[in-house]
Amino acid sequence: MELQEFTYLVTIAEEKSISRAADRLYMAQSSLSQFLQQFEAELGTPIFFRTSRGVKPTEAGNFFLEHARQILQHYHWVQQELWEREELLGGSLTLGISSYRGSYLLPPALKRFYEKYPKIHVNIVEQHSMALEDSLLEGALDLALVALPLKKLKCESRFLRRDEILLVTHQSHPVMQYAAPKESGDGWWVRLEDAAQFEFILSDYDTILGSTSRRLFKEAGLKPLARNQAVTAAFAASLGRGGLGLAFTYRSCMEKTPGAAYLSLAPGGVFLELGLIYPPAAYRSRAAKALGDILMEQIGDQPFTNSSQKSRK
Numbered sequence: 001m002e003l004q005e006f007t008y009l010v011t012i013a014e015e016k017s018i019s020r021a022a023d024r025l026y027m028a029q030s031s032l033s034q035f036l037q038q039f040e041a042e043l044g045t046p047i048f049f050r051t052s053r054g055v056k057p058t059e060a061g062n063f064f065l066e067h068a069r070q071i072l073q074h075y076h077w078v079q080q081e082l083w084e085r086e087e088l089l090g091g092s093l094t095l096g097i098s099s100y101r102g103s104y105l106l107p108p109a110l111k112r113f114y115e116k117y118p119k120i121h122v123n124i125v126e127q128h129s130m131a132l133e134d135s136l137l138e139g140a141l142d143l144a145l146v147a148l149p150l151k152k153l154k155c156e157s158r159f160l161r162r163d164e165i166l167l168v169t170h171q172s173h174p175v176m177q178y179a180a181p182k183e184s185g186d187g188w189w190v191r192l193e194d195a196a197q198f199e200f201i202l203s204d205y206d207t208i209l210g211s212t213s214r215r216l217f218k219e220a221g222l223k224p225l226a227r228n229q230a231v232t233a234a235f236a237a238s239l240g241r242g243g244l245g246l247a248f249t250y251r252s253c254m255e256k257t258p259g260a261a262y263l264s265l266a267p268g269g270v271f272l273e274l275g276l277i278y279p280p281a282a283y284r285s286r287a288a289k290a291l292g293d294i295l296m297e298q299i300g301d302q303p304f305t306n307s308s309q310k311s312r313k
Helices: 003-015 018-024 029-043 059-086 099-116 129-137 174-178 208-219 233-241 286-298
Strands: 048-051 054-057 092-097 121-126 143-148 157-170 199-203 225-231 246-250 260-264 270-277
Touching: 003 018, 003 029, 003 054, 003 059, 018 029, 018 054, 054 059, 059 286, 092 099, 092 129, 092 286, 099 121, 099 143, 099 233, 099 286, 129 143, 129 270, 143 157, 143 286, 157 174, 157 208, 157 233, 157 286, 199 208, 199 233, 208 246, 208 270, 225 233, 233 246, 270 286
Parallel strands: 092 121, 092 143, 199 225, 199 246
Antiparallel strands: 048 054, 143 270, 157 246, 157 260, 157 270
């Protein structure tokens, strides 16, 4: 059964005449009559009964035509929404991003997107980068901002920018006596070996910050002193800024809190890359592409500034 057949039947019902319906459909009356006979035979019940003045739906026909009209109406709604999506006049998309990084990077980009495409709604899914890869594999996301390299997916990524991994603490913390100015003049750095003697606050293993920080300790042959090892990145950074330990954070997520100190982990810094990922082997809507373009414009290749300075005593 095809949509065109539903159109034939609904037109016959509206015109109450096979001849008038044929004229409206720009087809021969004999062809339309033949179609109706074959259709009723295949269905096993008449849709119309014939009168001297035309045709009228049977009881079964009224039931069938009601659903045929609903199917056609729904099809036209879907067709219209698809057109609006392609013209970026409506619709929705789902973006995946970590809640920690997203709270700093997403608002200005999303504001710009809504200014340009006010009728497209962006559903936001908050997950860490590893979980976002699972959601992409399941087809639950149209686009995601993740840390690279990918752990599970094997698909093309759109490089967004580099982000530096930093230590965050308070300027009064004793680790500051080991901090040295960077040659570039942009902030301070400390050796992980010197920082390892102090207590750390770590994110969970299945987060990028959690797995990367543990890898850095392992590569340096160090075992961190950490009583809290499964808190969120935002909570860890907040405790660090309060001077309650050392925490890992991103340069993109720095807060200009009075007394907060941010330290690079090497003179040149330790970095990871951020990328935009689309579901593998899936259709990319124009809305998802448009949001990706705006994320590139707002976030891509723009320096994250470090306004914190080590206090001099």
